[in-house]
Amino acid sequence: MLRRPFALMLFGALAACAVGPDVRVDYDRNAEFARYRTFGWVSPLGTDRSGYTTLTTDRIKVAVEREMTARGYVLAPNPDLLVNFHGRFRERLDVSGGPTFATPLNYYGYRGYGVWPGYTFGSGPFVDQYTEGTINVDLVDRRRGALVWEGVAMAPITDRDLVYQQDRIDTFIGAIFSRYPYRAGSGVPVPPPAR
Numbered sequence: 001m002l003r004r005p006f007a008l009m010l011f012g013a014l015a016a017c018a019v020g021p022d023v024r025v026d027y028d029r030n031a032e033f034a035r036y037r038t039f040g041w042v043s044p045l046g047t048d049r050s051g052y053t054t055l056t057t058d059r060i061k062v063a064v065e066r067e068m069t070a071r072g073y074v075l076a077p078n079p080d081l082l083v084n085f086h087g088r089f090r091e092r093l094d095v096s097g098g099p100t101f102a103t104p105l106n107y108y109g110y111r112g113y114g115v116w117p118g119y120t121f122g123s124g125p126f127v128d129q130y131t132e133g134t135i136n137v138d139l140v141d142r143r144r145g146a147l148v149w150e151g152v153a154m155a156p157i158t159d160r161d162l163v164y165q166q167d168r169i170d171t172f173i174g175a176i177f178s179r180y181p182y183r184a185g186s187g188v189p190v191p192p193p194a195r
Contacts, residue, residue, distance in 0.1 A: 021155035021172055025179045031141060031148035034187030039068050040079035042140065046086035059166050060085050063173035064137065071177075072184030081148070082140040087133070135172045151176035 047057040064083055065075060073081070133156075139149040153172040181189035 021153035027149040033182045036080040038076035038079040039081040042084035067177035084138040086136045
């Protein structure tokens with residue numbers, strides 16, 4: 001008897017963990033993606049505004065390099081594509097709900113019962129405060145000096161994410177590049193793998 005509710009709770013917890021960041025992409029429809037075979041880094045990178053390389057920069061570089069090389073691109077000193085990235089945290093506040101006032105038509109209306117005017121259901125408003133993390137990855141045609149592809153991932157950040165930053169960065173960068181449809185030297189988009 002207790003197994004079913006426990007199994008449902010476990011399934012719900014796993015499903016919540018499986019939700020990845022919200023990803024948005026945009027690209028230059030006129031870019032010649034077939035020309036791109038190598039990549040390198042913009043200098044300074046967007047996460048190095050203080051004049052030195054941050055730990056976040058190193059972690060994002062590891063994740064981006066893994067994704068680019070998996071698609072056949074080679075890290076090179078005079079690359080076809082320059083990679084830049086930015087990251088930020090932002091405090092968010094969501095307010096929802098509030099008191100709902102009943103009318104005779106919406107409270108037990110199917111049984112013909114009336115309602116006292118102004119009777120309030122629920123409570124509220126409900127306030128949810130959280131930290132949202134955003135990572136933005138830009139791919140720039142070095143020869144033209146023009147952005148050709150951009151991916152942005154956003155998701156709430158937990159205390160655990162701050163402790164295990166490489167895991168969360170890998171998740172964000174993997175989600176962004178799951179929407180990058182090209183392989184090195186090919187201008188034909190490859191559909192993303194079925195999930």
